[in-house]
Amino acid sequence: MRLAGLMLLVMALDIAAPAQDMADPGTVAVIRELEKQWTTGHASNDNRSLALIFDNALVYLEYGHLVSKGEYLSRIKTQASSLDRITMESSDVRLRGRTALVVGIYRETQVRSGKSTVRRWRFVDTWVYKTSGWVLIAAGAAPIEN
């Protein structure tokens, strides 16, 4: 009996979900907040919070290499937090139904052997709304040539 009730509830929720309006200004704020969480999580080696906002099939393109969610999170866990700093310069959120694109520029400051280098990157992040909420499914960046 409980099972029947539960199944009906699940079916009802599944029908109701697509009716949600993803184009409202609040969604842009949610995506911006998630981007901020990513930057903060990266800086503080917080791979647990990053795991929640990354889809399991995440594709991360970095320096021409494809990096999976597991590889990215393992690296975040072990890297020294003080060495790299990401500063967002600009970002534009573009919504299309249950998909959000974030296009922008960030500045990466790396410290290696006491020497600091700064590089600017243009990025594209793709977020998708799933049953658990918005999750990052793809991200990539290209170095900006001077």
Place this chain on the structure above:
Amino acid sequence: MKTLMVLAVSTCLAWVPAQAQSSTEERDTQSKLIALEQVVRVQALPSKDVKTLEMFLADEFVLVTLEGRMESKAETFANIQELNSLHYVMNEVQVRVHGSTAIATGLFRMSGVQRGKPFVRQGRFLDTWLNHDGRWLLISSLSTPTG
């Protein structure tokens, strides 16, 4: 009550075939998008076939080039017209489907002449496709150098 139980059980039984159907659909979508990547990158781009590109690039299409420049659809089309010749090869194309959104990645090598200057470039691309009313449209494309 009996009806509810029957409905619940049949819903559970329908779960497995639905999942199987879903992965078949996913494979079909992957094959379709790999073919579309071929059409856009290997065929339409070198032959400056703007009509075909117009069909598959969304109006809000955004390109991030290997040099980190951002171009709109109109800017991309204008730059294509400046190509004197282009040879484009791609491989290791993979597609991940997330409902009506899909991510395609792959390696490419292009060589040719632009505004009279020869060039050779290679890298990896990351494309975002969106299904709009049954049609797959490319909404963003990012390239980054390899090696």
